[in-house]
Amino acid sequence: MIPINIIVAIDAQRGIGKNGSLPWELAGDIKHFRETTSKPRSPKKRNVVVMGRKTWDSIPQEYRPLANRMNIVLTRNRRLSLPEGVLKAENFDKVLQMAKSEQLKNVIETIFVIGGQQIYEEAIKCPECEKLYVTHIHKDFECDTFFPPFQDAFQSTAVSDPVNESGIAYHFEEYARKNK
Numbered sequence: 001m002i003p004i005n006i007i008v009a010i011d012a013q014r015g016i017g018k019n020g021s022l023p024w025e026l027a028g029d030i031k032h033f034r035e036t037t038s039k040p041r042s043p044k045k046r047n048v049v050v051m052g053r054k055t056w057d058s059i060p061q062e063y064r065p066l067a068n069r070m071n072i073v074l075t076r077n078r079r080l081s082l083p084e085g086v087l088k089a090e091n092f093d094k095v096l097q098m099a100k101s102e103q104l105k106n107v108i109e110t111i112f113v114i115g116g117q118q119i120y121e122e123a124i125k126c127p128e129c130e131k132l133y134v135t136h137i138h139k140d141f142e143c144d145t146f147f148p149p150f151q152d153a154f155q156s157t158a159v160s161d162p163v164n165e166s167g168i169a170y171h172f173e174e175y176a177r178k179n180k
Helices: 027-038 053-058 092-100 117-125
Strands: 004-010 015-017 046-052 070-074 087-089 108-113 129-137 154-159 163-165 168-177
Touching: 004 015, 004 027, 004 117, 015 117, 027 046, 027 129, 027 163, 027 168, 046 053, 046 092, 046 117, 053 070, 070 092, 087 092, 092 108, 092 117, 108 117, 117 129
Parallel strands: 004 108, 004 129, 046 070, 046 108, 070 087
Antiparallel strands: 129 168, 154 168, 163 168
16 A cells, blocks of 8 residues: 655645745745655656645645645546646545556655645545645744644644744654554
8 A cells, every 4th residue: 555645834824835935935835745645656657746726726836736746636526637748637636646656656656645734624624635744833923824733633743843934833643544
């Protein structure tokens, strides 16, 4: 089975976005995201990033698709045009089916769900979702989209030292799904 992980940055109220974009710009968080999602342990495999169409649209054009990762965009819009090599799925179940296909099952190491709110809500309920990589930002940004509550189903396994960047404090924390 291919592991499914979630990676997210959340503010003090579990906010993840405001007006369709990230309300913060933290180079350390972007570096953490890139390193976590783009470097498989096996040189023969690739990681996948799964995102909703709004998240895809929020990524600056010059960074799309996200390099060194297989990109899958969730959308119900069958006519949405995506660059060559970017896959499209109509829902999260289709992503799981794609990952198990003969074409991909031996190529994919880890699936990382990278947003937005609806995709996180689906993924966190999925029993195959094993791990969360959370950047906890110690400030309230009055967001309009949020990460779902997760502490009942996941437990902290690793915490970084606090980081302070541009007057914003944050830390990285990893969570594993609690045994049922």
